[in-house]
Amino acid sequence: MRVLMVSDVYFPRVNGVSTSIQTFRRELPGHGVEVDLVVPAYPNETAEPGLMRVPSRYLAFDPEDRMMRRGQLRRLLPRLRETGYDLVHIQTPFVAHYAGLELAQALSLPTVATYHTFFEEYLHHYARILPAGFTRAIARRFSRSQCNATDGVIAPSTAMRDALRGYGVEVPIEVIPTGIPLGQFSAGDGAGFRRRNDIGAEREVALFVGRVAHEKNIDLLLHAAHRVRQQRPDFLLLIAGEGPAQAHLEALAKRLELGRHVRFIGYLDRAGGLVDCYAAADLFAFGSTTETQGLVLLEAMAMGLPVVAIPAMGAHDILSPGLGCACASDDADDFAARLVDLLADPDRRAELAGEARQYAKRWSAPATAERLGGFYRRVLAGQAAGVPLPQAGG
Numbered sequence: 001m002r003v004l005m006v007s008d009v010y011f012p013r014v015n016g017v018s019t020s021i022q023t024f025r026r027e028l029p030g031h032g033v034e035v036d037l038v039v040p041a042y043p044n045e046t047a048e049p050g051l052m053r054v055p056s057r058y059l060a061f062d063p064e065d066r067m068m069r070r071g072q073l074r075r076l077l078p079r080l081r082e083t084g085y086d087l088v089h090i091q092t093p094f095v096a097h098y099a100g101l102e103l104a105q106a107l108s109l110p111t112v113a114t115y116h117t118f119f120e121e122y123l124h125h126y127a128r129i130l131p132a133g134f135t136r137a138i139a140r141r142f143s144r145s146q147c148n149a150t151d152g153v154i155a156p157s158t159a160m161r162d163a164l165r166g167y168g169v170e171v172p173i174e175v176i177p178t179g180i181p182l183g184q185f186s187a188g189d190g191a192g193f194r195r196r197n198d199i200g201a202e203r204e205v206a207l208f209v210g211r212v213a214h215e216k217n218i219d220l221l222l223h224a225a226h227r228v229r230q231q232r233p234d235f236l237l238l239i240a241g242e243g244p245a246q247a248h249l250e251a252l253a254k255r256l257e258l259g260r261h262v263r264f265i266g267y268l269d270r271a272g273g274l275v276d277c278y279a280a281a282d283l284f285a286f287g288s289t290t291e292t293q294g295l296v297l298l299e300a301m302a303m304g305l306p307v308v309a310i311p312a313m314g315a316h317d318i319l320s321p322g323l324g325c326a327c328a329s330d331d332a333d334d335f336a337a338r339l340v341d342l343l344a345d346p347d348r349r350a351e352l353a354g355e356a357r358q359y360a361k362r363w364s365a366p367a368t369a370e371r372l373g374g375f376y377r378r379v380l381a382g383q384a385a386g387v388p389l390p391q392a393g394g
Contacts, residue, residue: 001376002034002084004109006100007091010039012046013064014242014267015211016295017116020156020178021091025050027179027369033376036083038076038096040066052076064243073099077106085109087376092116093146101149110383112375114154115164118290118313119143140167147171152379154372156293157314174375177293177317179365184270185302188279197265199280204343205236207281207305209274209296210288212243212264217310219252220287220332226256227336232343235261237285240277242267278303282349283342289330291315298363301325301356306349308338318363324356 005025011018025035037048040056054073056066073095080103090100090113097113104111119139147153147169154176155161161173194201206225210216218239225237239249239262246264253262268274278284284300289312297315300307301324311319311327319325326342328335342349 001032001086001373001380002036003028003087003089003376004080004085004103005035005037005089005091006096006103007037007039008068008094008096009065009092010037010051012042012044013066016178016293017091019270019295020114020116023178023181023365024369024372026181027365028373030366031370031373033373035089036085038068038073038099040068042066052079068095068099070095070099073103077103080107086380087112089114089376090150093119093142097146110151110379111149112152112154112379113147113150114156115143115147115160116156116292118160118163118292120163144168147173151383152375154375157317159313159316160292163313174371176371176375177314177363177368178295179363179368180295180298180302180360181365182302182361185275185278185299185360188275188277188303190276190279190281193273193276193280197263197280199236200234203234203236204232205238205281206283206285206308206339207238207240207277207300208285208287209240209268209277209299210286212239212241212246212249214245214248215288215290216243216245217287217289217330218245218249220330220335221285222249222252222256222258222262223332224285224287224336224339225258225261227332228339228343229258229261231340235343237262238277238281239264240266240268240274275303278305281305283308283339285309285335285339286315287330287335288315289313294318297325298360302360304353304357306342306352306356308335308342310335321359323359324352326352 009017028035036050038052041053054068056068059065059067088100088104088109088111090097120136144167148171152172155173156177158175161175208221229235268277284305284307286309289310292314294315297307297318307325308328310330319327326338328338
């Protein structure tokens with residue numbers, strides 16, 4: 001089987017969508033699925049087999065992203081016809097969504113889409129002048145229309161599936177999380193990371209990894225750190241990532257007088273520095289309540305880090321068994337209390353670390369890629385028979 005993926009984002013743009021696409025593209029060939037990918041061109045991009053970069057334009061309001069030029073996308077059609085595809089997989093809801101539908105129609109192919117982002121709780125962070133109820137209604141209508149234009153939808157979590165059903169999405173929805181490459185998150189040089197970054201060997205360190213964006217609820221982590229440092233004077237919160245909320249968060253840290261207790265260390269490559277950073281931490285702290293999955297939770301667990309996080313949206317699927325984690329509420333006092341309890345109890349941390357490593361094995365990339373390949377085949381079988389794909393899991 002040969003699948004054409006279309007996305008508005010990919011590396012060197014770093015986010016969860018890019019990571020998910022890369023992970024599945026690496027694993028799907030082992031399950032009989034070859035994947036080509038159409039994405040925007042970026043400055044400083046790298047080449048990959050099967051990767052088609054489309055000329056794009058700069059977005060003044062969003063310097064991290066690029067917008068593909070629709071006319072340039074259409075010029076790919078002769079090449080795509082010659083290659084021969086079985087299915088189009090749309091990964092993002094902007095230019096790629098409409099271009100993916102247009103290409104699929106021109107090539108007479110079925111389409112599936114992955115719903116990566118919980119836009120209902122995302123848009124109001126970036127359109128603050130509009131009432132939150134209005135932006136949520138727009139997000140629901142937009143999502144319903146786009147999903148129902150496809151032959152099937154992939155949701156990274158049961159919570160996201162249920163939200164889409166609530167919007168009125170009627171096409172089949174399959175819950176398939178992005179797996180993690182366990183071998184990549186198994187060991188790191190934590191001591192070396194601490195030396196390179198002038199962090200004492202005995203210092204208590206909590207780590208956040210992710211896009212430094214408003215919807216990640218990093219404000220909560222800073223307010224919790226303000227409380228933790230009053231009981232654990234040597235406490236340090238590391239924030240690994242980049243994004244539009246950094247100036248706001250640095251100002252908040254200054255107001256909370258967290259100068260020596262919070263450090264923004266920027267983006268770290270998953271193939272190197274990030275693994276060392278995970279290994280350097282004592283705990284993983286994650287305050288987001290809008291994740292469609294929460295891959296970094298699994299990465300941290302695979303590295304043997306006990307997790308303190310909020311079991312909301314997609315993170316609920318990971319955290320609900322209570323293995324390797326201490327669940328907190330969206331409240332700075334409660335979140336801080338969970339951190340303090342674990343920092344004060346090394347035996348409990350060691351117990352959770354062992355649970356976390358074992359639990360992460362359930363979420364391996366090969367296992368989730370096999371499920372995605374199976375979904376593709378069911379969509380194709382339904383198309384060939386002229387019947388809708390049976391509803392799965394909801």
